[in-house]
Amino acid sequence: MNITGADLIGAAKLIGAGLAMIGAIGAGAGIGIVTGGAVQAMGRNPDATGTVQTNMILGIAFAEAVAIYCLVVALLILFVF
């Protein structure tokens, strides 16, 4: 079986895409912390649910943005380069 340069590049692409997604760890932890805090707040003060929920979604969106950057990098590696 001959391993050509193109095969090596393909393998490196897959490894790179996998490595790029490591960044999702931080976003996962961040979203968990945000939601945990929001649920606690809603449990203690159910009247504030509306405000807490809006701010929670915003916080999740900001935390998730980082994971999405990783995802976009992985997708770029896989499908563009």
Next chain:
Amino acid sequence: MEPAPKKRWWRWGFNRWLVLLFIIASVVTVYGLGIAPVRPRVQLPAEHVPAIPVVLIVLAALSILLTTLVRRWEGLLAAGWFGVMALLPVFLKFQWTNTLNALVIADGLLLLLSFGVLRALNSGTLTPKGVAGAVEALLEYLYNITEGTAGKWARSVFPWFVSITLLVLIANWMELIPGVDSIGVLEKATSGTTGYPIQSLTSGIATLVQSAKGAVTQETYNLVPFVRVVSTDLNFTVALALIAVVMVQVMGVRAQHAAYFTKFWNTKTLFTKPIFGVIDFGVGLLEVVSEFSKVLSFAFRLFGNIFAGSVLLFVIGALIPVFAQSGFLLLEFFIGAIQAIVFGLLTMTFMAQAMQGHSGGGHEEA
């Protein structure tokens, strides 16, 4: 007292049999006929498809029809817009892509929805039923959020919030419609790309199959779908993000006039506080960078979520052809709604921040 009527332990519904029928049909097609879904060739840029002006002309006709139905002139505007879109590929050197088809369909659905609601409003009933009632509930929920965040500017921010949310919502949910991403023209695979052999179903209609079994040719093919979800095209998401961020600046200037720009060019404390004035000035310059990063994060958040979602659906469909995709369709339904809400909500929050000035409030970057 009369005894309660005996409850039947089994109700003869209709939809459950439909679901059972579809399950049996999918098992038969995949394992009986051997037509399992293949993993399609995924590519980032939208594919070029021949322009389908017919769709646009139909939509323009629909708009004119609706105009006469509800007696409002806005429909003519829509008809004109669809007409211009139909003529663009004729007069300009214009690449018509399959995501543009999806955008046109999403616009059409949005128009239908708004005309339907308008009609319900014009009919004079105070308790709208059906779709109009659902839209009213949604708008009330969104308006309450807007009022909580933007306060007295809620009325000028609200239209942007809702139009962005509704357009993105409809565009995202188109991913769930069967036929989107899976019906199109077959294209011969060029060297360097992997293709699949085809098997003809009836005359003129063929399907890609996993392995060469029946009557197949040597060439391999790929599918270029007629309709591809518009959120998986970076052109759409970047355009929407630019509209949102530019309108944030416009709203800020409208509310605070020239004082809005002291957020970026902050010389208020430069000479009064020895060192912190310089830091404040530097922070102001960083705000400019943050405005640009808002465009990037808006665009890539929507694009990344929906594109990854559709790739997920392709891969799951190819791995486990029956049952499994339904669960992921539910997930995509949820993600599509969340992303639409988040896009609108962020636009609304940024607008509210820009209008309320620099004093107070956190600075979020993303």
